Amino acid sequence: MRHHDFRRFLDRISLLSPAQIAEAGTAFQDVRRRSEALTEIEERTKKEHKCPFCECEARQKCGTTKTKVQRYRCSDCLKTYSGRTTSIIRYIxxxxxxxxxxxxxxxxxxxxxxxxxxxxxxxxxxxxxxxxxxxxxxLSGSSSKAFAGIVEADETFQRESRKGSREWGNHLRDPAHHSAPPRLRWYEYGRKGVPMMRGLSRWQLPILTLVDRNGARRAERIPNRTDKTIEAALAPFVAPDVVLCADGLSGYKNFTASRQITHVEIKPIKASIGGSSAYHIQNANSLHQLYKTFIRPFRGPASKYLDGYIFWFIARSLKWDPVEVFRAI
CATH class of the missing domain: 1.10.10 (Arc Repressor Mutant, subunit A)
Structure with missing residues (x-):
């Protein structure tokens, strides 16, 4: 729009009715959101500035896509690309x-x-x-990967859920070809004379959490709490010079003993090593409480999606910028 036409447009805004002003505000908001999204996509293109096919940096503009995203033509392989070519949102x-x-x-x-x-x-x-x-x-890489100083380790549990599964429906429709699922549906406990299982069971999925005093956080779903599983989950992230605060689970003891890491065993009443208040797992317990608060409104997400919800929770707890996430994916 030419500057003269734009000034005339601004002068006529005062003639709009309240309903027209509301409608114009909605249109302006929609345009602003579109413009901001396109700007972020262009920022990604400027940052990488390489052809995703041959990594050549020489390029020239080549029109726009249907969503008004600037396209470029590589001067080497002659293929066209945009800032969304290699992203997971390229078809949105x-x-x-x-x-x-x-x-x-x-x-x-x-x-x-x-x-x-x-x-x-x-x-x-x-x-x-x-x-x-x-x-x-x-968000799959949202958890921290480096921990230092005093590191707290503990587990929380999420009830196994098969929300959306058709296994019971398939079994009732055709029991000859579909065997019965390994357990009853949760709402059937107590109605058919089957008491609800109390405490930990194989239907409680463990989630291992790591927290240090510098703010690093990690949560990872593990298949069980055996010694080998605990050691495999801790080995890539716990350095030999840290102090690991954890309970008396044998997996923590064997892991720290094999790598000569200082292990402070946290007992139910007070910590060991003179009862020093510096050694505790209160930060890990606080993270567990935040996770329970976060996951409660979803009423038990399906277990096949649980890893994604854990990534989401960690990214929120670490205050990830949504614009930076938009650029990254």
Whole structure:
């Protein structure tokens, strides 16, 4: 728009009715979101500045995509690409709304339910769900990988869930070809004379957490709590010069003994080594409480998606910037 036309447009804004002002505000908000998403995509292109096919840096502009993203033609292999060519959101037609979903997931406020967010963005609920799964996949590296000083290790547990599974329906429809699932559905306990299992069982999935005093955090779902599993989970991240605060589980004892790491065994009442207040697992327990608060509104996500929810929780607890996440994925 020419400057003269733009000034005339501004002069006529005062003639709009309240309903027209509200409609114009919605249109401006939509344009702003689109422009911001395109800007972030361009920032990724400027940062990498290499052809994703041959890594040549020589390029020239070559039109735009359907979503108005700038395309480039490589001067070497002559292939065209954009800032989304190698990203997992390259097939999404509304990157602006995708960024809004990402902001809702990574914001300080609790994330909105899928249906409410779909109504707010005028999208289908299955689209919001699919976008969330894409984001969870992009958050797979959210946990910290380096720990130093005093490191706290402990486990929390998430009840196994087969939400969305058709195993019981398949069994009831065709028991000859579909065997009965290994356990009853959760709501059937107590109704058929089967008492609810108390305490830990194989239906409680362990999640190993690591926390140090510098703010590093890690949560990882592990298949069990055997010695080999604990040692394999700790070995890549716990350095030999740290002090590991953990309970008396044999996996922690064997791991620290084999690598000559100082192990402070945290007992139910007080810590060992003179009862020093510096050695505790209160930060790990606090992280567990934050996880329970985060996961409670989802009413037990399906276990096949649990890893993604753990990545999401860690990214939120570490205050990841949604714009940076948008650029990265």
């Amino acid at each position: 037609h509304r990157p602006d709304l995708f960024l809004e979903v990402l902001r809702d997931m990574m914001g300080d406020a609790p994330p909105s339910p899928v249906r409410r967010l779909a109504n707010d963005l005028d999208l289908n609920k299955y689209t919001i769900w699919r976008w969330r799964m894409i984001i969870l996949d992009g």
